[in-house]
Each structure stands twice: as C-alpha cells, then as structure tokens.
Amino acid sequence: MRIADKMQLNQTNTNVLKNRTEMYQLQNQAATQKRINKPSDDPLSSARVLAARTEERSSQQFVKNINYAKSFLEFSDQSLSELSEILMRAKELAISSSNDASANEESRRITASEIEQIHSQSIQIGNRKLGERYVFGGYQTQAMPFNSLGEYVGDDGDMRIQMHKDTFVAMNMPGSKVFLGKGIGSDGIIRSGSGNPRNVDELLEFREEDKNRMEQEEEIQNNFIETRGPASIMGKSRKQKDPVSGNVGINVFQTLKGLEIALRTNDKASIQDNLDSLDQAISQVVLARSELGSRVTSINNTMESLQKGIVDNKTMASQLEDVDMFELVSEINKSDAALRATLETSSKLIQPSLLDFLK
C-alpha cells in the first residue's frame, strides 16, 4: 500500500481526536457522577429516570398527605376517646340512679346536673378544632358544628386525602355520624353512592344521587311519629333508622338530655330506657373509633409501602443514571493509556523522512 504523508497526518489527527473525545466524555461523567447527561446518552433509561423521579416526587407528596391525615385522624380518635370516657361516667351515674336502693329523688337531681355537665362537655368535644379547622363538622370546617343544644349545623362530608395513586382515605369523621349516629355501622362508606367521585362524570352523577338522598331523608324525618311523652325532648327522632343501611343510630346529645330530664323528673322507667340508649351510644363511639383506628392502620401500611417505593425509585434512578465509579476509573485509565500510546507513536510516525538521511 502506498502511504502518502497526508494519510499519516489524517490518521494521527483522527486517532488523537477519537481518544480525546473519549477522555472528554469520561471526564464529564466523572465530574457529574452521571452516566446519562442528556437523553441521547441512553434514551430508554432517561425516559425511565423521568418516570421514576415523577413517582418519587408524587410519593413524597403522598407521604406528606398521609402525615397530615394521620394527625387529623389521631386527633379525632383522641377526642372520641375522651367522649367515650365521659359517656361511661354517664352510664355509671345512670345505673346507680336507676333503682331506689342507691338513689332517691334528691340524689337524682344532683346527678342530673352532672349529666348536664357531661352533655355540655360532649358538645365541646364535638366542637374540637385542629388548627383552624373544626374536626367534626364534615366539610363545614369553619363554623362550629354543634350549637349549645347539640343541634348539628355541619354536614356529612368526608375530606378525602390521596394516599396513593388510586387510593383515597377520609381523614375526618363527620359529627353527624359519631354524635348523631347517621350512617354508623357501615364500613366507613357513608353515602349511598360509591363514595368519592374520581372524575367529572362521577361528580355530576354523585351530585344527582346526593340530591335524591337528601330528599329521601327529609321525607323520613317528616313522617316520623313521636312515640313517647314528657321525657323526650325536641319532639323529634331519638332513634333513627338509617334509610340505607337500616342501622339504628343514637343521638348522643339527645340521649344525655333525655337522661337528664328523666333524672330531674325522677322518671325511673325513662332512666332505664335512656340507659339502653346510652349503651348504644357508647358502642356507637367505640365503633367510630375502631373505624378511625382501621384507617390509621391502613395509612400506616400505605406509608410503609410508599417509603419503600421512594427508596426503590431512588435506587432505580441511580442505577440508571449514575456512573459506576470503579468501571469509570478503569475506563479512564484505559483511555489515558490509549491516548498516550497514540501520541507517542504519532511522533515516531511523522518525524522521519528520506530527507533526514540525505546529506
């Protein structure tokens, strides 16, 4: 093969350039500690890195959501535990006042004032606030859910918090449920519909159902026939049947008020009657607490899997985009050796010509 001078120069140029480019790229990888510095370095992986990062950031948001929901749930639970304690106290009082052996008219009147105390305490519990929000008001977080008579002005809204891609959890327990016994006993799903709407179509459908439900409820209220005389209060329902679940809910405040009135009027039969209701009220609160508890357990589980997911996604992104230092350093050494060899041989290749040997 005929070798022209320009070929040698070209070849030297090409080879040195190739080695230098390689060194440049490896050096860049070492400096950024990343194998992928632009999408074309590894298109498939860089798209996957993006997906992993999105997932990680969303998961972090979910963790934030969960922490928020958890404090809300735990605060509600704490409040309900206080409620169940004072209801137990009311029950004790009612039991001791229910027979003539341990109570008389006088003592019943004294007990009545204690029950009155308990009544207002439980209203206070119903008006608990976490930060700037009333915990038991449903969606009505900015207005006191119960007035001094124990009438509910909140609604039965569930504030749902996204804890995973497709999973939402209600972080509140509306006062209507735990205090008034509306919809208690069902498995945390309060409404007639499928619960929380997930998209616009479901929202519209949900609104329609909500409207029907309200009408139905109103009708039941209107058709309710009072069954007992003087010891009952407010002339309205004491034991309501939930129109859907068929469960009987207890109005805690009415029960307490009824007990108080029964005590004041020295109506033993009514005390006995209210004692039953009180029992049911306690189990209603316990039921609500167990529901809150099961939600906390479920979000704790989700939390664990989220945190594991965050670590997994970080690891995956790192595996995809970060350099393996051992490999990189050995690559750099290899390239360095190649570059040196190229430069050294180039100097030998270019230098001599016949002219150097002619005198």
Next chain:
Amino acid sequence: MSKLSAIMDIGKRSMANSQTALQTVSHNIANKTTDGYSRQRVELVSNNPITVGHVQLGMGAKAAQVTRINNPWLEKQIQREGMNMGYLDARADSLGRVEQVYNEQLNKGLNQYVNDFFNGFRELSNNPESLASRTIVKESAVAMVNDFKRVVDQLESVQEDINNQIKTTADEVNQLAKEISDLNQRILHVENQGIKANDERDRREVVLKQLAEKIEITYAEGGDGQISVTAGSTAILVSGADAATLKARHTNERNRVEIYYQSGEEKSYVNITNQLKGGRLGGILEVRDQVVEDLLEKIDGLAFNVASEVNKAHIEGFDRNGKQGVLFFDMPMGQKGAASLIGLNKTIFQDVSRIAVGSKPNAPGDNTVANIISALQYKKTMDGGSATFDDYYNTQVGQIGTIAQRAIKSQESQKNVVNQLTNIRESISGVSLDEETTKMLEYQKLYEASARMIRTADEMLETVLNIKR
C-alpha cells in the same frame, strides 16, 4: 551514421526534461498539504527514432504530458459520501440542540413542573381552607405554564437559528457555484489546446465536494470537460460557464425561510425547498420541518389536554366564596399553538380564593374537586386514552433521545466511511515526501548525466576539430 550534434541535442533535451520533471517534483512538494491536490507526474516518452541505413537510432526522450494521478470514480464517491456527511453532521448538531430542550438531567424541566402542578392540588386538598396552599397551586400553575412557553420558545429558536443557517448556506452555495462555472471556463480554455488542466480540475473537485456537503447535488461531466451541476432534482446550478443563484427568502405562508431557484434569464423564482434532502441543508431542513414541527405539535397537544381536563373539572367546583368555578386556564379553542397560548385565568391569578376546590357551595372543607384534578395526573387521557400526561411527555423525551442518539451514531460511522475513502484517495493521489525525494535524486542524476553527455560530445567534437592540426 550518428552525429555528434544529435548527441548534444539529446543531452540538451534530456536536461530540459529533467528540469521539467524536477519542477513537477517541486510543485508536488509545495502542494503536499493542499486540499484535494493530486500528485502530478511528467510522462517521459522516447522520441521517434530515425532510421539510418540498417539501424534505427533513438532520439532521446521528451516530456509528453504532465498527468495527475487520480481516480475519478473515487472522487465521485467521496463527493457523494461527503454529501451524506454534511447531512448527518447538520442533523446531529441541530438535534443536539433540540435534545437540550428536553434535558432534565441537570435542571428542572416540564416533567417536574407538571408533577409540581398536580402536587400543588394534592397539597390544597389537604387544607382547602388555607390561602397559603391556594397560593402554592397558583404558583405551580404559573410555573408550569411558563415552562410550556419555555419549551416552545427554545424549539422555535432552534428553528430560527436554522433559518439563519439556511440564509448563509445559500450564499455559500452561490459562491461555490460561481467558482465552479469559472473553473469550467478555464478548463475548457486550457484543454482546448490539448493540455490537461490538472490544477483546475483538482480545484474543481474540491469545490464540488464543498458544495455537496452543503446541498444535495448531482453532476455530470460533458465531453468538453465542463460539468453541469443540478441541485435537488430540477435546479440547474451550473451549466458550462453559467451559474444560477439560489435565494433564501422568508415566506409568510409557512413563516420560515425557504429556498428559491432563480433560473438565468427569466426573473422567476421556483421554490425548491422540498427537493433538498441531502447535504447540510437537507439535514437542517429535516430537523426544522419534521422533527421540531412534530415536537411542537406534541407539546401543544399536551398543554391543550392538561388545560382542558383541568378546566372541565374546575368549572364544576365551587370556590372559597361559594361561587361556581371559573375556567382555570385561559386557552385557545384548538390545539395549534396551545402550549404558548395557555395562561392562568386572570381572575384566579388575582384572587386565589377563586380556585374551586369543593363539589358543593359553602363547604370550606370540601376537597372533592381538588382530588379530581390531582387524579388527572394518573388518568389516561392522551393518545386516545392510552397514556397519562407523564407517559406522553416521557415518551417524547425518549423519542428525541433515540433520534439524537441515532443521529450521533450514524454521524460517527459516516465519519469513518469518509475517513476511509479519504485515506484511499490520499493513498492514490497524495504526495509522499519519500517518493518525491527519490524522484528528486533520480532527476538530479539524470540532469548531471545529460550534462556529462554534452561535455563528452563536446570533447569528441574537440577531438574531431583537432584532427586537422
């Protein structure tokens, strides 16, 4: 019977020959580094012999012609591969810039801004009453809208840059075409006298290669040694001594620079943009008109769908004051240009309490609509319900990455091809100092020997002249 004067004559001519040859050697050495130079060789042939009696006597040598060592087919191949090289170079360079628009390895990009936007709604859903979380939603929406604009701006600036490149390239093409037509003329001039126009031909090949790198051309050499060059499929750039010009003009219909061909006498312009598939122009045109256009369309589609899905949910909600929600984003009716035209609704921008979070009025804790909006991130709304917003965008990043990667790979392999061909060409036509030095020695010796021959003849003549004394 030979004559002394003939010996002297042969010697003299031989001296002249070796001078000619040495001059060529010197020409070769001088052009050792000249681009596209083909080494030249003096072809010495023996003179016509004369017959004297029964013998034929040689009459020395003459320089028949100076030829260049060159393989025209190889040159043509190099020119063709050079055209591909230009195409791939331009493509890889421009794609490198396009790719940077989507590069989220080191800085925040659209993927993250969209994610932040939906996370903003998740945060708001935790605490719909709070103005602070409403402000977060507003800020993240503004940031997302701005990043949509950033992507469009950067893509358009790549197109703008390509427009400028087209203008300068068209000027360069015109100059090169002019030079080829000039060289055509000179070659015709020289070769009409039966002499090979070596240097002009070398130069013309170099210029042709440069031209092919820039624009897709085909060329053919006529019988008279002149070449005609056609750009694209119809635009005759050079024909004999005439060169046509290309004009790069901004067209309003498509709002970009296109290339027009102006044929000689008629003052009419023909748009040849679509004919140009090769060379640098072909490469940048493809990036500008196909790759970037496609990306712009996709980003418009993403912006349009995000905005309209959010709007659809938002108007169903109720804001902090119990009023029915307004459109969250201002947006165009159609998809075209959506990414640069969407914006946060002014009402919301000025008053974050107008963000509608609840599904019913006067329920401050109601976060149903915020949940519906944040759930949009995982809803398959793109590509006819087969991809989420994230999938759609990430796929684009993957695609542009793949295109850029392929462009770089083919650029590299094409570089090798061109290198290889150039080496083969140099192996045939390139100057080797060793070789030229040997030739130099050879002709120097020839010169010396020829001089000695003349001296010998002179001495012989002297001898003859001295006979009489």
